[in-house]
Amino acid sequence: MAEMLTVLDVVQRSSVFLEGKGVESPRLNAEWLIASSLGIDRMKLYMQFDRPLNENELTDMRSKVARRAKREPLQYILGTAPFHELELKVDARALIPRPETEQLVELAIDSLGENDGAYRILDLGTGTGAIALALAFALPRAEVFALDASKEALELAQENAIGCGLQNRVTFVLSDWFTDLEEPGDFDMIVSNPPYLTDEEMGTAEPEVRDFEPLSALRADRDGLADLETIMEGAFARLKEGGVLWLETGIAHRESLESFGARIGYHDVIGTDDWSGRPRFVKAIR
Structure with missing residues (x-):
């Protein structure tokens, strides 16, 4: 008779397997994957540790764990990621939204002046649509535009707009x-989280980033500055x-962008650190 495995058995075995593959937080990853296969919230998993699993459930779990062992991002396997107050669909068409970009949204909202909320806002390189949709959700009277050079990414952003009920916003x-x-x-306001990684940074990036997320949304020429400078220059006339222009940047870019922005004619260019104290954002005022 085949061994009857419980939820706890599979969580424990999957954790050990993922740890051996270099996955960070292997137990947490295993719990998310098993919960996803069962169609339940991860916290409810603890109440079902003694639940025996049938072969169909085990097959789905093994498939997801195997994908994660190859270092495919957890969010791509789960198919969704939280961002600000939204739950977004994510897949290989666009970058996975990061916590730092949630901070960018908060900074952008806090920097807006009094205009009865009727702002015109442009999100450049929208990807999943995370920034544009979060701003549209937080600012109901704003007119928001989301731009991307990738047709596939833009389609994903539109799917997320529908999923969040913001397709008319x-x-x-x-x-x-x-x-x-x-x-x-x-x-x-113009806001952007553009490509800004250098070749050196790409070479040392985790496999989840280097091997699965779209390179065109990650890496930029001229030591990561090419797209940042293009946006800063083009935004001035817009x-x-x-x-206000808000940019998420590489941690070595602040000084160069402050000088570049001053040459273009911005009234002020100000750097802001992220929650971990790294020089992550630049604000430029027209």
């Missing part, structure tokens, strides 16, 4: 930065007087 634009953006300027 965000206008999606296929464009390589400002190239095909026909919408006129006078934005109150912002209202007093409008």
Whole structure:
């Protein structure tokens, strides 16, 4: 007779297996994967540790654990990721939203002046749509535009807009930065988490990033500055007087962007650290 495995058996065995493959937080990963296969919340797993598993359940669990062992990101396997107050669909068409980008959203919202909430906002390189959708959700009267050069990423962002009930709140634009953006300027705010990793950083990145997330959304030329400078230069003519540009950047980019922004003519360029104290964000005022 085949051995009858329980939920706890599979969690424990999967944890050991994932640890051997170099997966960070293997027990937590195993719990998320097993809970996903059972269609329950991870916290409810603890109440079902003695539950025996049938072969169909085991097959699905083994498949997901095997994918994670190959270092495919947990979020891609689960198919969703939380961001701000939203639950977003995620897959290999776009980057997985990071906690640092949630902080970017918070900083952007806090920096807006008084305008009865009727802001015009542009999210450049929207990917999953995370920034644009979070801003649209938080600012019900804002007019939000989300732009991406990847047709596949833009389709994912539109799927997320529908899933979050925000499809009538965000206008999606296929464009390589400002190239095909026909919408006129006078934005109150432009915000972007563009590619900014260097070749060296890509070489040392975890397999989850290096082997699975889209390279075009991660790496940039000129030591990671190419897209940041393109955005900073192009945004200047698109912002209202007093409008704000917010950028998520590499940790070595602040000084270069402060100098570049001053040369373009921004009134002020200010660096802001992330929650871990790293120089992660740049704010430029028109």
